[in-house]
Amino acid sequence: MVSREGNVQHQHHKTQCVIILCFFVGEQVKYLTCSCGVFSKFLPNFRIEGTTVPMSSFLNPYPDFAQLESLLSNEQKQTQLTVRSFVQNEIEPKIVKAYRSEEFPVGLLAQMGAMGLLGANLSGYGLPGMDTVSYGLLMKELERCDSGIRSAASVQGALVMFPIHAFGTEEQKNYWLPRLFSAQSIGCFGLSESEGGSDPGAMKTTVKDKGDHYELNGSKMWITNGNLAEVGVIWAKTELGIRGFLVPLNLEGINVIKMQNKLSLRASITSELVFDRVKLPKSALLPKTEGLKSALQCLNQARFGISWGAIGAAEACFVEALHFAKNRILFKKSLTSFQLVQRKFALMATQITQAQLLVFRLSQIKEQQNLQPAQVSMAKQVCVEMALNVARTCRDILGANGIMDEYKTMRHMANLETVYTYEGTNDIHLLILGQELTGISAFN
Ligand code: TGC
Numbered sequence: 001m002v003s004r005e006g007n008v009q010h011q012h013h014k015t016q017c018v019i020i021l022c023f024f025v026g027e028q029v030k031y032l033t034c035s036c037g038v039f040s041k042f043l044p045n046f047r048i049e050g051t052t053v054p055m056s057s058f059l060n061p062y063p064d065f066a067q068l069e070s071l072l073s074n075e076q077k078q079t080q081l082t083v084r085s086f087v088q089n090e091i092e093p094k095i096v097k098a099y100r101s102e103e104f105p106v107g108l109l110a111q112m113g114a115m116g117l118l119g120a121n122l123s124g125y126g127l128p129g130m131d132t133v134s135y136g137l138l139m140k141e142l143e144r145c146d147s148g149i150r151s152a153a154s155v156q157g158a159l160v161m162f163p164i165h166a167f168g169t170e171e172q173k174n175y176w177l178p179r180l181f182s183a184q185s186i187g188c189f190g191l192s193e194s195e196g197g198s199d200p201g202a203m204k205t206t207v208k209d210k211g212d213h214y215e216l217n218g219s220k221m222w223i224t225n226g227n228l229a230e231v232g233v234i235w236a237k238t239e240l241g242i243r244g245f246l247v248p249l250n251l252e253g254i255n256v257i258k259m260q261n262k263l264s265l266r267a268s269i270t271s272e273l274v275f276d277r278v279k280l281p282k283s284a285l286l287p288k289t290e291g292l293k294s295a296l297q298c299l300n301q302a303r304f305g306i307s308w309g310a311i312g313a314a315e316a317c318f319v320e321a322l323h324f325a326k327n328r329i330l331f332k333k334s335l336t337s338f339q340l341v342q343r344k345f346a347l348m349a350t351q352i353t354q355a356q357l358l359v360f361r362l363s364q365i366k367e368q369q370n371l372q373p374a375q376v377s378m379a380k381q382v383c384v385e386m387a388l389n390v391a392r393t394c395r396d397i398l399g400a401n402g403i404m405d406e407y408k409t410m411r412h413m414a415n416l417e418t419v420y421t422y423e424g425t426n427d428i429h430l431l432i433l434g435q436e437l438t439g440i441s442a443f444n
């Protein structure tokens, strides 16, 4: 185990033993020195007394060139450590099996609920009101394991609990929020339909007022958590415009069909929801929803979490590829000795750092409740595109090994293709930003 002050050898140097001093204050590594450069403190994969130290032994073994770690409060660090350790102990050992079998790990949402991780940034109704940076770190740690795991949590929190919190009656909030927080109930969010998810305003699903009840008809496609869910936040056209409804998914006339054979986000459940003359109680309406903009307000919450999360996926790929490259001997040298390879790592570290800085600053703005949709779009677009490019580059560095699922990089790469598309495609976010900058909508 790591002592409070220990000698550490850098693993990959063949000819010299490099001594690094670690000073621990509480659970944090405060300072490391090393003869091969100060930035070694940012990199993973150290060896102590001849054995590789689990990365979890260091508070921050991931690239942190902007030293954002030093800006975190003790509470934020504690959140990060707690979630990281939960992910490493409880989710990492199960993720490859879940991905292969296209199943969400059984009982995982219940575990997350027991830990208070779902909708944790919301307040009141027994919810913890976690600060924005802590929430971002939570999303990042989940997606460091798998985008599908982060998806399950962000749908429950940002797309089910948030709309109930923002648009529901007191009765709906008091009933649903504690149940969803603890994962006693699971929810899903139905906005997209088969004919063009980018243009949700063109939805065909309708709700008609039948006097003593509503009637719901139509279908929703690509719905995360659909087959796990007890309740759906479903968006439909009414005589008064688009509105959100809380729909129990066991009602007569509802068919929930699992979408199988995905080549991406396989550890996440994706479903089609079909509604055929479903009789809804009047209490199903989320009364404060007002048109498409209410649905888009929910997306702002989820897109913000995705921006943080995607960085976690990028960091995981970076760490794996760097570890691999250090130990890969080609042409009698470590792969990391070649200039082309160093260029790849240098660019990736820079791009990861830029993304980390952006989400950190936007989190401060969000904490002050000033975050604008166009800022969220910038973050979702740039963080996900960066993560996808990093994952592709890391897959390349891993060579043939990179196509095997014992390495996580290609799983992340495949997942990020979904993340690039959902919650507003990459191009949709560029167009939202374009509209903000030019004042001209390129949509219509
Ligand atoms: P448009 O006329 O521009 O806007 C309609 C009304 O909404 C307002 N608005 C927003 N309000 C809050 N937040 C935003 N981000 C907003 N964007 C627009 C707007 O001001 C207007 O208000 P008002 O008062 O005038 O009525 O609407 P449009 O039909 O032209 O469409 C605009 C567009 C293309 C940007 C939008 O529809 C869009 O974002 N499309 C992408 C759809 C999308 O992201 N779907 C995601 C589905 S959920 C999902 O993918 C979950 S994945 C699972 C996981 O998260 O893990």
Ligand code: FAD
Pocket: 155, 189, 190, 191, 192, 193, 194, 195, 196, 197, 198, 199, 221, 222, 223, 224, 225, 265, 270, 418, 421, 422, 423, 424, 425, 426, 427, 428, 431, 442, 443
């Ligand atoms: P389309 O809208 O058909 O877009 C196809 C292409 O056209 C894209 O490249 C797009 O960028 C481009 N394009 C579209 N409009 C324009 C334009 N104006 N100018 C230029 N190019 C344009 N939805 C939910 O409601 N709830 C969920 O829980 C959910 N989970 C999902 C889980 C997974 C695994 C996936 C893959 C999707 C999920 N979605 C969910 C749906 C997701 O939000 C949509 O896939 C997404 O919004 C894009 O819609 P689409 O797939 O129909 O693509």
